[in-house]
Structure formats: C-alpha cells, structure tokens
Amino acid sequence: MHMIGRRMKRRADPRLLRGKGQYVADLRFPGMLHAAFIRSIYAHARVLDVDTSAAGQMPGVVAIYSPLDVAFPSLPLLFPHPALEAVTQQPLSREVAHVGEPVVMVIADSRYHAEDACEAVEVSYEPLDAAASIQAAMAEDASLTHSWMTSNLAARFQQNAGDAAGALEEAPVVVSMELDIGRVSCMPIECRGLAARWSARLGSPELTVYAATQTPHMMRHIYADMFAMPEERLRVIAPDVGGGFGAKEPFYVEDFLVPWAAKQLDRPVCWIEDRLEHLQAAVHEREQKHRARIGLTRSGEILAVSDSFVTTTGAYVPWGVIVPIITSTLIPGPFKVPHYHCDVDVFYTNTMSLAPYRGAGRPQAAFVINRLLDKAADQLGMDPAEIRYKNFIQPDEFPYRTGLIARDGTAMQLDSGDYPALLTMLLDKSHYQDWREEQRQARNAGKLLGIGLAVAIENTALGPHEGAHITIESNGDVIVRTGAASQGQGHETTLAQVAASVLCVPLERVHIHEGDTAAISYGTGTFASRTAVVAGSATQMASEKLRQKITQLASYLLEVTAEDVELVDGKVQVRGSPQRSISFAQLAKLASGHLPGTTFRYPIEPGLSATAYFMPQGSAVAAAAHQVVVSVDPGTGNVRILAYTAVHDCGTILNPTVVEGQVMGGVVAGIGTGLLEEIRYDERGQLLTSTLMDYLMPAATELPDITIAHLQTPSPLNPLGAKGAGEGGAVPAPAALAAAVEDALRPFRAEITQIPTTPFRVKSLITAAQKQHNSHQPQEAS
Numbered sequence: 001m002h003m004i005g006r007r008m009k010r011r012a013d014p015r016l017l018r019g020k021g022q023y024v025a026d027l028r029f030p031g032m033l034h035a036a037f038i039r040s041i042y043a044h045a046r047v048l049d050v051d052t053s054a055a056g057q058m059p060g061v062v063a064i065y066s067p068l069d070v071a072f073p074s075l076p077l078l079f080p081h082p083a084l085e086a087v088t089q090q091p092l093s094r095e096v097a098h099v100g101e102p103v104v105m106v107i108a109d110s111r112y113h114a115e116d117a118c119e120a121v122e123v124s125y126e127p128l129d130a131a132a133s134i135q136a137a138m139a140e141d142a143s144l145t146h147s148w149m150t151s152n153l154a155a156r157f158q159q160n161a162g163d164a165a166g167a168l169e170e171a172p173v174v175v176s177m178e179l180d181i182g183r184v185s186c187m188p189i190e191c192r193g194l195a196a197r198w199s200a201r202l203g204s205p206e207l208t209v210y211a212a213t214q215t216p217h218m219m220r221h222i223y224a225d226m227f228a229m230p231e232e233r234l235r236v237i238a239p240d241v242g243g244g245f246g247a248k249e250p251f252y253v254e255d256f257l258v259p260w261a262a263k264q265l266d267r268p269v270c271w272i273e274d275r276l277e278h279l280q281a282a283v284h285e286r287e288q289k290h291r292a293r294i295g296l297t298r299s300g301e302i303l304a305v306s307d308s309f310v311t312t313t314g315a316y317v318p319w320g321v322i323v324p325i326i327t328s329t330l331i332p333g334p335f336k337v338p339h340y341h342c343d344v345d346v347f348y349t350n351t352m353s354l355a356p357y358r359g360a361g362r363p364q365a366a367f368v369i370n371r372l373l374d375k376a377a378d379q380l381g382m383d384p385a386e387i388r389y390k391n392f393i394q395p396d397e398f399p400y401r402t403g404l405i406a407r408d409g410t411a412m413q414l415d416s417g418d419y420p421a422l423l424t425m426l427l428d429k430s431h432y433q434d435w436r437e438e439q440r441q442a443r444n445a446g447k448l449l450g451i452g453l454a455v456a457i458e459n460t461a462l463g464p465h466e467g468a469h470i471t472i473e474s475n476g477d478v479i480v481r482t483g484a485a486s487q488g489q490g491h492e493t494t495l496a497q498v499a500a501s502v503l504c505v506p507l508e509r510v511h512i513h514e515g516d517t518a519a520i521s522y523g524t525g526t527f528a529s530r531t532a533v534v535a536g537s538a539t540q541m542a543s544e545k546l547r548q549k550i551t552q553l554a555s556y557l558l559e560v561t562a563e564d565v566e567l568v569d570g571k572v573q574v575r576g577s578p579q580r581s582i583s584f585a586q587l588a589k590l591a592s593g594h595l596p597g598t599t600f601r602y603p604i605e606p607g608l609s610a611t612a613y614f615m616p617q618g619s620a621v622a623a624a625a626h627q628v629v630v631s632v633d634p635g636t637g638n639v640r641i642l643a644y645t646a647v648h649d650c651g652t653i654l655n656p657t658v659v660e661g662q663v664m665g666g667v668v669a670g671i672g673t674g675l676l677e678e679i680r681y682d683e684r685g686q687l688l689t690s691t692l693m694d695y696l697m698p699a700a701t702e703l704p705d706i707t708i709a710h711l712q713t714p715s716p717l718n719p720l721g722a723k724g725a726g727e728g729g730a731v732p733a734p735a736a737l738a739a740a741v742e743d744a745l746r747p748f749r750a751e752i753t754q755i756p757t758t759p760f761r762v763k764s765l766i767t768a769a770q771k772q773h774n775s776h777q778p779q780e781a782s
Helices: 011-015 109-119 134-138 164-170 216-226 255-263 275-281 322-330 362-380 384-391 419-427 432-444 491-503 531-558 586-592 656-676 733-744 759-775
Strands: 033-039 047-049 061-065 102-108 122-125 153-161 173-180 192-202 204-211 234-235 269-272 286-296 302-314 316-319 339-348 400-405 411-412 447-459 466-472 479-484 512-513 567-570 571-574 577-583 609-614 619-630 639-649 706-710
Touching: 033 109, 033 255, 061 109, 102 109, 102 164, 102 255, 134 302, 153 316, 153 400, 164 255, 164 286, 164 302, 164 339, 173 362, 192 255, 192 759, 204 216, 204 255, 216 234, 216 255, 216 400, 216 577, 255 269, 275 419, 286 362, 302 322, 302 384, 316 322, 322 339, 322 362, 322 400, 322 447, 339 400, 362 447, 362 733, 384 419, 384 447, 411 531, 419 432, 419 447, 419 619, 419 639, 419 706, 432 447, 432 619, 447 656, 447 733, 466 531, 466 571, 466 586, 491 531, 512 531, 531 567, 531 571, 531 577, 531 586, 571 586, 577 586, 619 733, 639 656, 639 733, 656 706, 656 733
Parallel strands: 033 269, 204 234, 302 339, 479 512, 639 706
Antiparallel strands: 033 102, 047 122, 061 102, 153 339, 173 286, 192 204, 192 269, 286 302, 400 411, 447 619, 466 479, 466 609, 567 571, 571 577, 619 639
C-alpha cells in the first residue's frame, strides 16, 4: 500500500470549500472582548499625551491602555548574530518608529465599539526626524531611526571564498551591474489574529491562545518568558490558518498585548488584523540594493563574483538578519564560482520591519546571479542557456562545498542535484527553440516579444527538529501528532500518505493533529520549505517504530515469528494464511492494558504508540529552472505573460498534486515580486501603498497557464529523500521575468536593473531609449 509519490486529492479542501473551516475570527467564547489599536500616524515621534476621557465613556468600552499607563519590556531577540546591534520592539512604546506602530489599545465588547472608541482617543505627538529610506539612513547627516541610537547601522558582515578581488583584476571579461529590488508585503488572504483566555487549574493560572501563527511552540516559549510561567501551563493552538508566507512567523507586540489584556480583565480577548494594518504593521521583505560584478573567461566560464549590497531591517529586528545572510550565501546559486566575496550592510529605517517572506532572501540572490549571467551572455554573444550550462555544478560533484558559512554558522554544502538535466528538461518542456523562432517572426513584424531563463537553488528543511507522535486508537484509526502547523500546504494529506505507506492502512484511517502545543511536547513550526522533509521524516521514523511494535505484539499473539507476519489494510496476518489475522483495533485495545487489576503479559511497553524526532544535519537543497515568454506593449509599457514553464527538483515527491500547487503558488508570488508588488514610502515615512488599489497583486485574469515538470534527485540527508517545495517557485521567477522583459526591449537596448518592472518603469525605459535615439539623428536644416 505504497502511497508516497501518488496523486491524492487534498483532504482538507472539501471542508474549507464548503465554509466549514474554523479560523481565529470564527471563535466565540463566553464574555469575549475585542481589541482595536490606535496606530502611529508618524514615522518617528514621541507620544506626549493620550486623552481617553471621551473614549472611556463610550458604549461597550471596557479598558484603554496607553504608554502613559504601562511600561512593558521589549520583545525577546529571536536570532542573535555577532554583527547585529539588535533593537526589538517595545509594546506601546513612548517613542514610535514607523507609521502603523501600536500606540493605544482599546478593549470593548465588540470590534465596532472598540473602533468607534479609537476615533475618540486624542493622542498628542512630538514629531521627530525620520530616516525613511536606505539612502536616508546611510547619509552622513542621517536622522536616527531611534533617538537614543548613535548610528542607523544594524549589522555589517561579509562572506568570502577565495580571492574575488584578485580574480576579477585578472579576468578577461568583467560585467558590472547595479540592481534595485523592491519591498513587498506577505499578503496572506487571512490577516493576523489571535484570541486569548485565562483559566485556573488547581489554583494556578493557565493561558490558552488561539493564533493565526506558523510557529505555535515558539509562541508558547516566548509567553513562558514574558509571563514568567512554566510552558506546561501554556497552550497555543493554530486553528485553520489562511496562508502565512512568513507574515505569521515572528512574534509581534499584539501577540503579547492581547493575552496581557485578557489577564488584566479576566475575560477572553480577541484581535483580528485588517488589511490596512497588515500593510502597515506586518513584516515586509525583499528590499535590497546591489552592486555586483562577475569575471569570466572569453568562453564564458565564471572566474569570480563580487557583490556589495545594502538593505534595511526596518525599525526593528523581528527575525534577526536571517534574510540578508541567506542572500549573501546563495548568490553563487547552482553555479561553480571559484572566488566569491560579498559585503552586507543592514540599516535601521523608520519603516515597518523586514523578516522572511516566501523565498526569504533567495529570490534576491537568484536575481543577482542570473542578471549577471544574462548580461555576460549578451556581451559574449552567447545564448543565455549556453552560459548556464558552462558553469553548472555537475552531478558527480555532490556533496558540493561552497566555502561559505550558512545561517546556522556551519559550512554550507549542497547535498545533491542535476542542474544540467534540470535546464535540459526546461528547454524541452517550454519549447525554447520554437519560441526563439516565433520571437524572430514577431520582431520582423515590429512586435516586442521576449524570452527569459533563470535557474536557482533553495536551501530547505531547516532545523532544529520536528517530531511525530503516532498512536493506534481503539477503533483502529491512526493519529499522527506533529509540531508542524499548516497554513494550507496540505499536511493533512502528505503526512498521512507517509504514515499510511509504512503502516499499510487506508489513507482515510490516518488523521493528522498539528498546530497545537498540547499535541506534542516539542515542535518548531512550518516555514522555510521544511515540513515535508522534517515532519515527514519524523512521521516516517515514528511509523517505522510503531510498525515494529505492532509486528512484535501481533506475532506474539498469533504464535509465529515477526518475519512470518505482514501488515495489510489495517490488520496483521500470517504470510500465506490470511485467515489468521488480528486487527489494529484489537491490538490497540490489548496494548492499552484493557482492564484494571490484570497482569500485562505482552512483550511490548503499554500503548500502541511511538514517537520520533528528526533533526536535520544539513539543508536539503532544492532547485528550479524557469522560462517565461512575455509581450510588451510599447505604448503603455504593459507586460503580458504568454507562457510560463517551471521545472522543479524537490527530491522525492510525496504527492505531485500538492507539490504542483505549491510550485504554482510560488510562481504567482514571484510574478508579483517581479512585475507588480511594491511597498512604497515617501520621504517622511508615510506609507503610499496602503490599499489594494495602490499595492498591486497578480489576479487570475492576468496569469497564464503554468506548465510544471519535475526532476527528482533524492536528498541523502533524510529517510524520505525529500527536499522542500513551498517556496521554490518564487525564487527564480523575478529573474526570469526581468530577463524576458529585457529581451523584449532588445530593440531599445534597455537594461532591466530594477524590480518590479511595472508598466511605468517599462514605458520610461522605452521613452528614454527613443529620446536617446532621436538625439543622435541628424537635424534638418532650417
């Protein structure tokens, strides 16, 4: 009953499509109150006074908390780094550092009353100078993001392998580019939210939090520290979660304030983020500015890559400097780069904080190396595919050491892959040569059609661990409890397939319990394309342990050796004599000890259950190759995608349907980053993209059919041979799109160095090229 690799429909979808899901906003508890926040209208200011007199008299208002009433400690630093001067956010601080930072919390009997009361609160500010951009933060006379700081520099570090400067000095061909990558928002369909309630058991307080989170166990740990409570009396539950993409990974000030208010008032309190709040006050990502160089031989082999980039962490560091570290380590990508150097400067700015969003620094790295290779290919007169073939790490060179230091401080190593085969499959599936012929015909007809390629890698399946506790219930059902927390990835299906394959039970008899700290003692969560690998491997290992226990008990009861029994469809039977069998349900009842006062005579420990933790010792490195074909309207600058092909290698595929959904979702996110989405602030730090009219996202009507194909090079680092798939589609997409648009604009010799390539930017490039062309035309005599 091998189910790994089979196409299975996602088990949660019928319930969700029929409106039977239960999200935080659906929860109702007796006496529940609702929170709303007044948020700073300034990018940088001191709170001088808060007048709540009128608001306090309004209907339904229960409590109002401001910086004048309480002083809280700052949030804990989650990812320290030797180079980081860390500033974490203080709940209801008297000095606010970005537009949208919470200033006052209003608690009322309904969200409507709470919002009405917010309108009646008067907050007096002393506006302070703001550093609202990276350039402003870097200036010699820069305003300080926080008034008590001496510099806006948050971190400075480097990566180095070999002698890049020396190799570039001697390289026959050197290509340089300045690249500007825009800032984006995570934008899950469900915004953040949580509901908290306190209770008492045996005279001690207990806290239960229902949160739209990707990391329930991390939240529990932070609550234990901030409330000075043992974790045993804390429970965090992630009910149905409508997408995360990184936004629901960090711990925010609202995550502390809501349960704190519930404790003060001894009543449940709920808060649901709206879309404006999400754009203002949920983490952003992507923004980086690079100065990159690549040195090559005249035949196109890479000799060295050097990069220097600046980025911002925003006003605070909710997730350390993980994103720029990832970018700095992955710029070489799937290519052999003998000499590499990267300098990174991270600055504080008076904007919303940055933390991982789908891809987490990897799309930026892929953008840099692929843009450099495209320009090099153009300069050398080579096809973009040819220059990539020349520089791939070869299949027989794995495991491949890059000479760089990974985010966890260990030596970075690529475990497996076949990048030439990946690109070959892409060129075949995408009909690359046919599109080149169509492009020639289009150009002859005066049309702008472009083809872009990009190849990238993604280090997936990060630690420290994930666990699985599997139990056979007395009715024969299999319950898998894990620390993973789904936001729509299909864990209910893929993890069940793993357990069902090992235990030889029908899929419908396997049930996944996740997103609940009470289900399993230790967990890490769902992010960084890790669940299929880490939780999947834990499920495989626990299932194997449980299978041994089942076999041991059944062979004892059937009076045969363990080698003489087999598991078939939820029962154990004697090989060759299927009439001699015993069901899982019967075994579970016997293994429980059944009746009090009886003697337990079986050769196993009580309970038909097993627990296993998988602790990855290195990243499983996935890879992807994308080709995109676009047409450009020279009159408007609008880019239309005509065809999109993605070939993905995530090792052993657990469920092709689920993987293809993940890849497709990643591609769409990458299209947003590459063509449309951009968070923008003005020079005073005011958010200019605060609605979906200003912050543009891909719509279904604008997307092409996406052709997806798979290459499978199993990872040697886990028992499934799997690699992560959740983010891979987003990684090469912006680079492929930029290459395609640039290729379409080849008649104008325009260079794409900034994303997103919005219609305005494309039209500006065309206009600039036309003006330059006209300026070189001879003037008619008057």
